Amino acid sequence: MNNSTSSTKRPTRVYDCFSDHDIGTVHGGGGGSRTKTGGPHLDAVYKEIMQKKEALFDRFGYIHIPYCSMRCKYCGFYKYSISSAHIDRFVELLCVQLKNTAGFPYTKTAPFKGFYFGGGTPTALDVSQLKRILTILNRDYAFADDREITIESTVRELNDQKISLFKEHGVERLSIGVQTFNDEIRSYLGRKTSGLEVESFLKKLRKKEFTVAIDLIYGLPGQTMDSWIEDIKRFIDLGIDGISLYFLRIFPQSPLKKEIDKGKTPLMVETSEKMEMFLWARDYLFQNCFRQIGADHFGRNHERNEYLLATYHNSDIFPFGMGAGGKVDHLSFFNTLDFNRYEKMISAGNTPAMGGFIKDDDAVYMDYLNGQILTGCCDLSKIDRMFQKNTLEIFKDLIEELENKGLLSIQGDLIILTGWGCCWHSHVNTEFGKAYDRRFHSSEEAFDLTCSGESLAPHHPMIGHRSHTQ
Template sequence: MSSIYIHIPFCKQACHYCDFHFSTSMGKKDAMIQALIRELELRKDEFRDEVVDCIYFGGGTPSVLETEEITLLIQTVYTHYQVTTDPEITLEANPDDLSEAKIEALHASPINRLSIGVQSFFEEDLKLMNRAHNATEALQCIMLSRKRFQNISIDLIYGIPEMSTARWIQNIEQALALDVPHISAYALTVEPKTALEKFIKKGIIPPVEDEVAQAHHAILVERLEAEGYHNYEFSNFGKPGAFSQNNTAYWEGKSYIGIGPGAHSYDGKRRAWNVSNNPRYIKAISQDMLPQDVEELTLTDQYNEYVMTRLRTQKGVSLSEVQTLFGDKMHRYLLQQAQSHIEAHFLFQEADRLYVTKKGKFLSDGIAADLFMLNLFQHPFDQNSNQS
């Protein structure tokens, strides 16, 4: 399974918490579309032996594009890549873009999955985050979308300043009442150089509290699992058959190509990322140059990547796979580092696998960091350790 991610770097307005690459100016939209098409053409040999199972439009706000522009990009993928007979093709969309006419047009296109950035069903939360839509639009667009799309996901954000437990529960219950098959939920984080960070420093907005976010996450897991959702990855909940193929591919370490400014790519051995600047990206692509930096991953990097991604999933870390991929020494190191977390009931071992417990779930990234190997010089593992 391989996927293609296409980054659409445009938004109507900037959300206060967002640090993704985007522009609120649409002046270069046509040039950007042509650049995205050209990058897809230039990079086709990277997936010469791969079959594409997923095409994912992220951003930014992909729903600001015309449906014809989205379709053109999809057709370009089909022209230059091997695509499976029934790929998952997801479009991230904001509620204010999803009019009935837009939904009808998207339904008639190759798009077969919508990921709707609701974030909250409460006006006060949406205003604090500077979202472009309102609570009424959030409800209406989901009800309209459900008439045309079976495969829908919504995003929710918890741990918002002044969001009470009662209001968070109401958000969850509203999502359940709408019967969406997939929910992605994220703790509000304060990223550097964002408006949210500035407002908190100035005392305009209260600080984000980790304890509140942790409590909200625990409520979320318990409630959604009671309704038949599987928490297949820390932030993602799906009913059987509705797990995001794109998310699953990412957390299982499958290859993906990132198209567009700021987009990342990964093939298991190296990671690449495009320049996060629209004019520079367009200029480079127009000269048939890929404006990207590339990092070759050492065996240590690959081990750390494996532990980080797998620990966040319901499948956990396969100890036998660690031994096969990285060798006996790294296998022993992993078990040694995991022991204190097992004793603290943050991790548990069952047969061949290490899993995060419910108690440790919210701490999974920190636990993974404790299992990391810092570098090959601090531990006696060389590049050939998988042969030992």
Template sequence: MIDYAKNIQAFYERDDYKALAGQSGATAVEASFKDLTYIPRKTKPLPGMMAGTMLQEFALQPAQPTALYLHIPFCNLRCSYCNFYRNPFEAEQVEEYVQALLAELDFLQQQGVFAKQRPEAVFFGGGTPSVLNPAQISALLNKIHSAASLADNCEVTFESSIYDLSADKLDACIAGGVNRFSFGVQAFDTHLRRSLGRLNAKEEVTGKLEEAAAKGVKVIIDLIYGLNGQTQAMLLNDIGTALACGVSGMDLYKLQILPKSPLGQAIAKGNIKYEYNDRMLAEMFVAADALLAEQGAKALSCCHWAMREDERSGYNTLVKSGANIITCGAACGGHMGMYNYMKTMERSDYVKKATSGQYAVMGMGKHNENYLLLEKLSGQCDAGKLDFALLKQYSDADWESLLAPLLEQWELLDLLYAVDGKYYFTAKGKYYYRQMDRVLLTAAECALYGKPGLMEQAGQKMMGIMKNMK
């Protein structure tokens, strides 16, 4: 019998607990959190060569929530903030890669991966999937339909840049079953877009969004706040522009200054001075959240809003709830049953293995029995609503009582509020939800496993260093 209450005291007795739980900031929209890197405990590392075992076990499992992800690691343009640019567009390499994806889908079908699972969402991500030509798009979509039996009302999303998606590509996507397009707009202002490496002017962007929306499919856009030269008024105007274009949903992301990106390197060298502090960024987000609520948008998560009743952000919801994520392609990670895994990072290595009947996994981990509990808790945090009653099927612990000191502190900081036993994130809480998520998971693992020993602490520290090096 686990003594959860005794175990979690080790978390509340940490020397840095007050800093982790958050303190008042200088203004009403600010809070101060000590940075915390979260690395899951009790996951057993395994070599990639055990991918066959994972596939065999997964093929025998009963139907479960499942999504399919296809990674297209090519781009025609490099955005200044991007840390993930790996392969410039070269037609011959793209065709070779597409053939490998087709072979991999055949292989997964032969292994029985889709025998009992009906994907509820399919997601083409990247990179930039819209670098594919119409024939390649059609071939991949046709193969998906022949290899897997998709769920009724399956959400099929295709990520795209404005620059790459021509009318014939748009039509090929829709003919193949794509019902949702996700455009990385980031900003509408032409000058801001050019500073990011985006070539299309505002008028071209709005025209493309309206063209796609007129086809009857869902149109989702990403916007970034915290760009140099961007004012709060510009961000709010961008939201208004998006709504006028008839978008179905919107993601709002804070600019992440990644050290290996062109922007991160320029700031590190002193060539560019970043203009924003936490207060300014929080104020921008809170104002944006208020405008979206005023316009009738429904917050599906702390960073995604729906403008249509049928927009459900299915793929991201599945990812955040511990569903199976079957991945095709290089440099992407997934989850099957009790295993998570990472595919080989190198495109050429992936192509070689995929075309020779191998699932190109470079590393794996096996979860313990608490995996789904922790995923569900994290998913609730991502959604901005904590409902501990829903965790009872995964654990006999009283999580509301165990986490009460944290919840009380976050109410004092105006990060959340309680209604009938549920905890709803405020706009301020949505802004800080990532920090809150890491703290919740760290506290929950302490309740489950107790204080980590010296060997485990050393392993966690090493994993954190490796994670930050990526």
């Protein structure tokens, strides 16, 4: 994609782009028709699909481990403590779900390109629990030769035993929730390790020949442009493979939100300065030979991040564990986050879904288009061949509007997100969904994804890629 931002048109104010919305809060307007389903009907649809003997899409697995040893102040997704009485039972039920799914004809139609362990903190599980899960994957699932198994972790939760276990069981990639190397900010967030200890640990993982990626968050309490620049430079000096740059989201029920309301947080920068942090980091990463894989993810060397690309390419993502979301064929669904419901459904031999929907062809088209836009460089000619559409004509007015706002540009058959467009990627995609619905559907009402009073897990493809919760 175009790595230059020097000629990018910038809005005079960040909020000139999209009213008064905050970044990362808009998920509606997907475009296309989605027939809502749930309960016994969803289970019946799922089991019918799983009897198919041919597959239309590449496939990945997503395993959600909703347990942590501690809750980070900014986290809005924390569900269960690692000390929960039911964690052993959860692992047992997860293994049952993995075994049952492996037995369906649809699962066997093609090899898996990878699995992704997210949470929560997957490495909060002990060695024996992790070994049980990895053993089932390697025994019961067929994998492509270039597979990629990724496990998220923190420095605190990843010891030598777990590292050895991962090497023995073919884990290729580790995603480490660093968030910042700054000791003062780490202390405020409750992190027990220093920035130097984190650096030493990441160097150790490199020597073990894992592909290593980290998360950094911009906009943290006490963070300044200078401390952010130092974080990025320290990352570059480590020589590791990938990095995600996440805007700090303030979740209503998080400890951080409560401290903000009480006026107890260190000084926090304004939204416009957060955007400048992202733009500076993006430019600096390009200068150091990184390529942009997604709107907020960058890689070099061995970094592929196949799971992220799978969410962009409308691949099948088989969801396992409480709170996991994904899709098989044209059915998108999300598992319950409630342990008792999960236990009851798995014990009865049913899919543990709390709700979902069946996509029509328009919804598949829009999901693929949205995914390609998130890569930063969307090839319209490829999409039009795949779906027999004229995308440039369908979105002519919107594309002109977004170009005028400095969020994207058209270069031949390519839609290129600018640096500002990457900052506002969730909103850009939402606008495409709304424009499609206005043109082809009578209702503009966004589909309600919160069935049964539960909320989606952060990695759910219907939310988009998450802000790291660790």
